[in-house]
Amino acid sequence: MKTAIxxxxxxxxxxxxxxxxxxxxxxxGAAGRRADRLEELASQFPEGTILTQAIDIxxxxxxxxxxxxLARTGSPDLFLHVSGIGKQNPDLDEKIETNTMETNCTGxxxxxxxxINYVKACGEYSSxxxxxxxxxxxxxxxxxxxxxxxxxxxxxxxxTYISALVQLSRMxxxxxxxxxxxxxxxxxxxxxxxxxxxxxxxxDKAARCILNGLNRRKRIICFDWRxxxxxxxxxxxxxxxxxRLTFVKN
Ligand SMILES: NC(=O)c1ccc[n+]([C@@H]2O[C@H](COP(=O)([O-])OP(=O)(O)OC[C@H]3O[C@@H](n4cnc5c(N)ncnc54)[C@H](OP(=O)(O)O)[C@@H]3O)[C@@H](O)[C@H]2O)c1
Numbered sequence: 001m002k003t004a005i006x007x008x009x010x011x012x013x014x015x016x017x018x019x020x021x022x023x024x025x026x027x028x029g030a031a032g033r034r035a036d037r038l039e040e041l042a043s044q045f046p047e048g049t050i051l052t053q054a055i056d057i058x059x060x061x062x063x064x065x066x067x068x069x070l071a072r073t074g075s076p077d078l079f080l081h082v083s084g085i086g087k088q089n090p091d092l093d094e095k096i097e098t099n100t101m102e103t104n105c106t107g108x109x110x111x112x113x114x115x116i117n118y119v120k121a122c123g124e125y126s127s128x129x130x131x132x133x134x135x136x137x138x139x140x141x142x143x144x145x146x147x148x149x150x151x152x153x154x155x156x157x158x159x160t161y162i163s164a165l166v167q168l169s170r171m172x173x174x175x176x177x178x179x180x181x182x183x184x185x186x187x188x189x190x191x192x193x194x195x196x197x198x199x200x201x202x203x204d205k206a207a208r209c210i211l212n213g214l215n216r217r218k219r220i221i222c223f224d225w226r227x228x229x230x231x232x233x234x235x236x237x238x239x240x241x242x243x244r245l246t247f248v249k250n
């Protein structure tokens with residue numbers, strides 16, 4: 001029986017991943033701020049399948065709460081950091097910008113680093129039993145997006161941070177492997193229900209693609225061929241042209 005920890009399992013992609021893994025016989029440690037949502041999720045499975053822990057990743061108590069969850073699940077095979085917030089913010093509401101940075105950057109670092117330090121200390125992992133760490137960033141991390149400055153920048157930060165951790169873990173021979181998961185638009189509560197988004201995929205399809213990529217331990221999981229093509233061309237656009245593309249809305 002395998003074990004996964006999912007930070008951000010109360011809704012959307014994280015909840016779908018938790019449900020699928022639990023249905024496939026995994027024990028899942030599920031976290032997020034909304035304890036009622038966690039309890040509801042756990043109640044759908046036999047006792048002991050989904051173990052829950054309320055965690056607010058922006059709080060300094062989050063690391064102690066993660067330790068409590070790890071004490072209950074034991075050393076996991078998979079650690080998924082899914083938690084994130086994102087809003088379009090063309091009017092530059094300061095609170096939105098700083099909250100986004102605190103959640104997507106500081107919160108992600110707090111959880112992932114605390115977990116890696118747990119891996120180093122616990123003695124359960126080795127070169128033949130490595131833990132796999134997945135972080136959900138976004139295709140939005142490909143370039144600075146004028147309508148969502150903090151969101152796009154925070155997702156780019158996550159991608160660079162994971163890359164640094166991959167290099168460091170090789171240097172230090174840490175028993176960890178990483179996936180940077182980069183969805184395009186997925187139909188979840190993160191999207192504004194009053195807006196239309198191009199090339200949106202269902203949460204069901206997103207979870208399937210993510211689990212497929214994780215199974216293959218892909219370093220970068222970018223799914224839906226349309227997004228692969230989009231990102232390929234995005235990357236070719238010179239900065240001086242990108243910054244003049246005032247019609248880019250999403
Ligand atoms: N939907 C998309 O189009 C899309 C595209 C690319 C990338 N992503 C990324 O996918 C990830 C999941 O988003 P989603 O689309 O599934 O949206 P969602 O349904 O809003 O899920 C967000 C999750 O993050 C958790 N979270 C937010 N703030 C938190 C905090 N301070 N502490 C702990 N958990 C927190 C939420 O739990 P609580 O509120 O209960 O704490 C929830 O479980 C995010 O990182 C997002 O940036 C989404």
